[in-house]
Amino acid sequence: MSELTLPTSVPTTVFGDALTMVGRTLRLSRRNLDALLTSLMLPVMLMVLFVYLFGGAIRTGGEYVTYVVPGVLLLCAGYGSSLTAVSVCVDMTGGIIDRFRSMDVGAASVLTGHVVASTVRNIASTVVVFGVAFLIGFRPHATPIGWLAAAGVLLLFIVALSWLSAAIGLLVSSPEAASGFTFFIMFVPYPSSAFVPVATMPSWIRGFAGHQPITEVVETLRGLLLGTPLGDHACLALAWSGGILVASIAVAGWLFGRRTH
Amino acid sequence: MTNPAIEATGLTKAYGDLPVLAGVDLRVEPGTVFALLGPNGAGKTTTVRILATLAEPDSGQATVAGFDVVRQRRQVRRAISLTGQHAALDEPLTGQENLWLMGRLAGLSRQQARSRAAELLAEFDLTEAGTRRVSTYSGGMRRRLDLAAGLVGHPSVIFLDEPTTGLDPRSRQAMWQVITGLVGTGVTVFLTTQYLEEADQLADRIAVVDAGHVVAEGTPAQLKGQVAGRRLDITLVDHRTFAEVSAYLGDRAVHRDPERDTVGVPTDGSAAHLRAVLDEVDPRRDAVLRVEGHDTTLDDVFLALTGHRADPTTAKEQVHV
Numbered sequence: 001m002s003e004l005t006l007p008t009s010v011p012t013t014v015f016g017d018a019l020t021m022v023g024r025t026l027r028l029s030r031r032n033l034d035a036l037l038t039s040l041m042l043p044v045m046l047m048v049l050f051v052y053l054f055g056g057a058i059r060t061g062g063e064y065v066t067y068v069v070p071g072v073l074l075l076c077a078g079y080g081s082s083l084t085a086v087s088v089c090v091d092m093t094g095g096i097i098d099r100f101r102s103m104d105v106g107a108a109s110v111l112t113g114h115v116v117a118s119t120v121r122n123i124a125s126t127v128v129v130f131g132v133a134f135l136i137g138f139r140p141h142a143t144p145i146g147w148l149a150a151a152g153v154l155l156l157f158i159v160a161l162s163w164l165s166a167a168i169g170l171l172v173s174s175p176e177a178a179s180g181f182t183f184f185i186m187f188v189p190y191p192s193s194a195f196v197p198v199a200t201m202p203s204w205i206r207g208f209a210g211h212q213p214i215t216e217v218v219e220t221l222r223g224l225l226l227g228t229p230l231g232d233h234a235c236l237a238l239a240w241s242g243g244i245l246v247a248s249i250a251v252a253g254w255l256f257g258r259r260t261h
Numbered sequence: 262m263t264n265p266a267i268e269a270t271g272l273t274k275a276y277g278d279l280p281v282l283a284g285v286d287l288r289v290e291p292g293t294v295f296a297l298l299g300p301n302g303a304g305k306t307t308t309v310r311i312l313a314t315l316a317e318p319d320s321g322q323a324t325v326a327g328f329d330v331v332r333q334r335r336q337v338r339r340a341i342s343l344t345g346q347h348a349a350l351d352e353p354l355t356g357q358e359n360l361w362l363m364g365r366l367a368g369l370s371r372q373q374a375r376s377r378a379a380e381l382l383a384e385f386d387l388t389e390a391g392t393r394r395v396s397t398y399s400g401g402m403r404r405r406l407d408l409a410a411g412l413v414g415h416p417s418v419i420f421l422d423e424p425t426t427g428l429d430p431r432s433r434q435a436m437w438q439v440i441t442g443l444v445g446t447g448v449t450v451f452l453t454t455q456y457l458e459e460a461d462q463l464a465d466r467i468a469v470v471d472a473g474h475v476v477a478e479g480t481p482a483q484l485k486g487q488v489a490g491r492r493l494d495i496t497l498v499d500h501r502t503f504a505e506v507s508a509y510l511g512d513r514a515v516h517r518d519p520e521r522d523t524v525g526v527p528t529d530g531s532a533a534h535l536r537a538v539l540d541e542v543d544p545r546r547d548a549v550l551r552v553e554g555h556d557t558t559l560d561d562v563f564l565a566l567t568g569h570r571a572d573p574t575t576a577k578e579q580v581h582v
Contacts, residue, residue, distance in 0.1 A: 020365040024351070031353035095347030102313050102343040103414070104335055105366050260315070
């Protein structure tokens with residue numbers, strides 16, 4: 001009974017395993033065409049709905065399409081990231097997690113695989129939403145630095161939400177419950193400045209709507225892409241996303257350990 | 262004396278207030294098939310999970326392939342594979358893709374993973390199905406693929422947790438052939454089962470577990486020496502005759518069903534034994550209505566070994582998440 005495989009260093013193995021797991025999750029996403037199309041169609045349809053049906057009635061001091069696109073981007077990213085909760089939960093409740101663990105593929109590889117795949121999916125759908133936005137008249141006037149910064153802010157938001165979703169996927173006991181989270185995430189952008197200015201909302205909700213993370217990220221994107229006043233939105237957006245990211249990774253690691261013991 | 266492939270001493274484990282293992286000792290020689298036989302809730306799955314490093318024992322120790330399952334987890338994991346009760350497969354992927362993925366995780370190169378997948382598909386009679394999605398597979402094909410996925414990294418110790426539960430008889434036969442085929446390759450197989458017949462067919466040695474204890478251990482022949490392989494059920498003409506015959510047989514009756522006026526005695530299934538039994542209990546040839554042969558069930562083994570029935574309704578199978 002001797003070891004046949006040469007010992008590989010732990011970081012190399014984790015990195016290689018994580019890459020394999022990214023490939024696995026992306027392949028699974030491609031096979032689940034319904035979910036992939038829904039996560040693309042839904043934000044695009046909502047954008048078209050807001051711009052053409054509601055847009056006429058909403059006064060934002062400019063073209064409504066210009067106002068709403070950053071919000072739709074976040075809605076899209078939020079929904080796309082939240083699907084991670086379902087795929088993580090499916091892995092945890094089926095037999096496959098035992099197989100992975102008995103092959104010494106641990107939490108880091110399994111969860112990183114899901115989060116990176118989610119990020120790749122979301123970058124693709126963000127590009128599509130941007131494309132449709134251009135077609136219907138979205139004309140940002142940003143410097144290259146502004147574009148880059150906006151992409152960075154959006155990327156951090158996507159990664160943070162994907163980790164949050166992974167943690168939710170570890171917390172809930174069934175994929176059905178996990179998909180409930182995706183609905184919750186879909187509603188979070190409404191009480192924010194994503195679709196209508198916060199000033200038009202009833203006073204009791206303004207406190208929340210004006211300061212919740214979606215508002216900070218949306219206002220940051222508007223500032224960077226459209227030149228609206230940035231204020232402290234950028235700092236707060238980074239703080240929110242960074243905070244969610246760090247807390248989610250910590251909680252996910254803890255939950256994974258608890259569930260697999 | 263060779264080193265054992267698996268050795269466990271005094272394993273205990275409780276989930277909350279519920280004791281699952283109450284001191285399990287096992288020894289499995291390399292290159293053999295070992296079956297852990299017991300009803301739901303006896304502690305089979307928990308034992309496998311501890312040996313496969315997925316759970317830690319509360320006390321006691323165990324080595325697998327020479328490594329301690331708690332302190333040398335990584336080395337154990339490199340030497341083993343686990344095929345659990347729930348298929349560890351990605352349904353939307355093809356059989357080939359599932360095996361390829363496991364090959365990559367086992368440290369094979371892309372090319373190696375591809376050829377290993379093809380090799381295993383051929384070995385498990387899945388070559389044709391290899392390019393189809395697992396969601397289109399039958400239960401038996403899934404189990405075979407699941408087992409194949411566990412073999413990708415050439416493990417030396419293979420754990421199979423109830424490999425045929427829920428399969429139809431034909432798929433079960435096919436699975437048995439596959440498992441028998443593994444043995445020639447020098448690997449050690451540790452399987453759990455609820456079926457005496459399965460343990461008998463596959464295992465070199467069997468340990469019978471009940472309520473977290475090993476209650477008997479030995480070769481199938483040794484165990485069956487304690488319990489006959491078959492049971493002869495004799496249905497008497499009326500209840501009074503049943504009571505008489507039942508009292509006459511005493512301890513020899515391993516089965517009694519007063520509602521059907523039936524008693525069961527161990528038999529080797531031969532015509533000579535059947536005649537002898539009938540002549541003994543029914544010399545005037547008017548007491549017995551009909552006879553029926555039965556394979557010995559787990560219940561019979563339990564009755565003989567533990568004095569009580571293996572009742573799955575009183576024992577809850579531990580649910581693992």
